[in-house]
Amino acid sequence: MHLPALLAGLLLSPASALSAAVLMPWVSMGLTGMPPLPFALLMTIELGVLVISASVLRHVGASVWIAAAVALLLRIAVTYGVVAWLSSLLSLPPDITASAAVISGLPGVVLQIAVAPTVALAVLRRSWSKS
DSSP: OHHHHHHHHHHSOHHHHHHHHHHHHHHHHHHHOOSOHHHHHHHHHHHHHHHHHHHHHHHTTOOHHHHHHHHHHHHHHHHHHHHHHHHHHTTSOHHHHHHHHHHHTHHHHHHHHHHHHHHHHHHHHHHHHHO
């Protein structure tokens, strides 16, 4: 779900990208039951930060690669903060729980940083060549 959201952030306006990101976890939950409710809330926050930061950076002139990298770093920071906060509410060790959440997502981050900017550039080149 993060890969198409990042693509939306790199290719769409901030409002359109945010609309897509907010809908993604809820449509998926309604159709497949995944992610379950607590995680759908977290993913809504994560995807919102991811797409807004990527889209705003692109619209102020940042390269696709810079926008993707910064957006992913911001999303990771937000994930860490939200998971640490929720962990403390549940009397779990916040640093360990948040670190585990971030570390378990690193393979996906590598995939996103390799694929999303490449696909976004291909889409943008194709649209430029048609205009």
